[in-house]
Amino acid sequence: MRFNNILFLLALVVFGCKNQPEEPIEKKELVMAETSEMAQLMNEMYAYNESIKQQIINGKFNNSFPEKFKNIHSAVLTSPSDRDANFESFSKLFLEAQKAVFESPSENLTTNYNAAINACISCHEVKCVGPIPIIKKLLIK
Numbered sequence: 001m002r003f004n005n006i007l008f009l010l011a012l013v014v015f016g017c018k019n020q021p022e023e024p025i026e027k028k029e030l031v032m033a034e035t036s037e038m039a040q041l042m043n044e045m046y047a048y049n050e051s052i053k054q055q056i057i058n059g060k061f062n063n064s065f066p067e068k069f070k071n072i073h074s075a076v077l078t079s080p081s082d083r084d085a086n087f088e089s090f091s092k093l094f095l096e097a098q099k100a101v102f103e104s105p106s107e108n109l110t111t112n113y114n115a116a117i118n119a120c121i122s123c124h125e126v127k128c129v130g131p132i133p134i135i136k137k138l139l140i141k
């Protein structure tokens with residue numbers, strides 16, 4: 001495992017969503033043992049963007065939009081009540097921004113990539129502030 005991946009996993013443990021109400025210890029352990037479908041998708045989206053970030057920096061970007069990301073509209077959340085009208089509009093904005101990266105002329109690639117990451121952050125500012133510090137690491141400076 002690369003050092004970066006280890007850091008990422010550690011960060012997840014530290015920055016996981018703190019939207020859950022406090023629960024008794026036994027139940028908490030149960031919740032932490034299970035990763036929701038959405039959390040799993042989010043981790044895949046993180047890893048994917050981390051890999052295309054490197055490709056863009058190296059000038060070797062050659063990918064197509066992962067259709068799987070559309071599951072953001074259906075994946076089961078840890079807190080199903082998070083899926084409200086706000087969540088749906090942030091999801092749409094994010095998918096549009098992420099798709100634009102793959103349709104981008106190379107001179108706009110970095111700008112469009114950063115716009116997609118900022119769309120992750122916009123939703124997180126409202127829905128799940130915990131992971132924002134690690135999502136910011138995806139931005140190309």
Ligand code: HEC
Pocket residue numbers: 012016017035036037038039040042043045046049076077078079082087088090091094116117119120121123124127128131135
């Ligand atoms: C529409 C809102 C929204 C968008 C867009 C969004 N997220 Fe999330 N994210 C969430 C919510 C809500 C959770 C909590 C999911 C759960 O626990 O079921 C989450 C969880 C996460 C987690 C923690 C997963 C875990 O293991 O607990 C990471 C990391 C993450 N998102 C990264 C990203 C990245 C990277 C992007 C963009 C590529 C992104 N998110 C886009 C709402 C969003």
